Amino acid sequence: MDISQLGEFGLIQRIKENLDTPAPGLVRGIGDDAAVFESPSGMEIVITCDAQVEGVHFLTQFMTPEQIGRKAAAINISDIAAMGARPTFMLVSLGLPKTTPVSFVDGLYKGFREECGSFGIAIIGGNMAQCPERAFIDITLLGQVEKGRALYRSTARPRDLVAVSGALGGSAAGLALLLNPEIQVDEEVRKAVFQAHVCPKPKVDLGRLLSVSGLVTAALDVSDGAAQDLGHICEESKIGATLRADKIPLSPSCQAVAQALGRDPLEFALFGGEDYELLFTFPEANKAGLEFRLADSGFAMTIIGRMEPGEPVVRITDPAGKDWNTHAAGWNHFQG
Ligand SMILES: [Mg+2]
CATH class of the missing domain: 3.90.650.10 (PurM-like C-terminal domain)
Known part of the structure; x- marks a missing residue:
C-alpha cells in the first residue's frame, strides 16, 4: 500500500495513534492547529531544525526507514546537546512522493519514537506535504536549559x-x-x-x-x-x-x-x-x-x-x- 491510498488524513491518524503518550509540560499535542506546552520558569527554550533530503543526506539503498528516522532525530538531538540543553519536544515535517509505501512512513516513525524515547522527547506535531521526486524530513526540536547556562560558539577566549x-x-x-x-x-x-x-x-x-x-x-x-x-x-x-x-x-x-x-x-x-x-x-x-x-x-x-x-x-x-x-x-x- 502506498500513501496515496491512505490519504493525508488517514496517514496522520495512523501516526497519531502511535504517538498519543502524555509528556511532562505538554498541554496539547497532535490533533489541533498547533501544539501547546508550558514554559518552565527559570529555563530558556532552545530550538533547532534540520532538513534531510533523500539522495543528499540519506540513501534509501543503504539505510532502512527506521535507521533514517533515528538518524534524522539524532542529528537534531545532538544540536540541542551541544547547547548544553535537555531536548523536550519534536515536530516533524515530511515531504513524500505519492508512491511512497506506507511502510516507509511507519519505519521512519518507529525510528523517531526509538530515538526520542531514549531521551524522553515527545513528538507533539508536524506536517505532511506531497513532494514529487524525493522524500525530505524536516525536524524541529525544542529543548530547555537553565537561564544563562546555554553553551555558545561565540564565547571561546584566546589560550583556551x-x-x-x-x-x-x-x-x-x-x-x-x-x-x-x-x-x-x-x-x-x-x-x-x-x-x-x-x-x-x-x-x-x-x-x-x-x-x-x-x-x-x-x-x-x-x-x-x-x-x-x-x-x-x-x-x-x-x-x-x-x-x-x-x-x-x-x-x-x-x-x-x-x-x-x-x-x-x-x-x-x-x-x-x-x-x-x-x-x-x-x-x-x-x-x-x-x-x-x-x-x-x-x-x-x-x-x-x-x-x-x-x-x-x-x-x-x-x-x-x-x-x-x-x-x-x-x-x-x-x-x-
Ligand atoms: Mg551543530
Missing part, C-alpha cells in the same frame, strides 16, 4: 584549550566503506564504522554536564568535521585556533578502513564530519576540575588544540610540524 569528547572519523570511514563495498575489511570493523555512520549517539548527558559545570567557555557538536567545526567557533568567537593533528583521537576501526582504502585516517577525522561528538573550549585553569567531573560521570575528553589570539583561522599542525590550511577542505553543503 580545545577538547573533543571521543574518537573522530568513524562516521566518514563508514560512508567511505558504503561507497566502496568491494573494499575488504574485518566484519567487526565494517560493523563499527557502519554503526558510527548510521546510528550516531547524541551526547545529551555530556552536554548537560558541561553546561552545569560552568567550566566550559564554548561548545558545538562535530557535524561538519573537527577542522571545519572548530572554524565555526573561531568565526563566532573572532579568534584563531591551532589544532594538533597528531592529538586527534582515532578509533581503531577508522584507522583500519583508512588503511584498506589507502587514505589518511586524519582525513576522515578532520574533514569527514557526522561524528556528533562534542567539541568544547575551556581555560587551562579549569582542566583538572573538568577532567574530574567528566571521569566521575564516565566521560572522557582529549585535548586537541588551543584557541589563539588573531584572525579567525584554524591552523592544523601535522605530526611532522607542517601547517595545513583548513579553508580549502571540509564538507561544504554548496560545494561538497
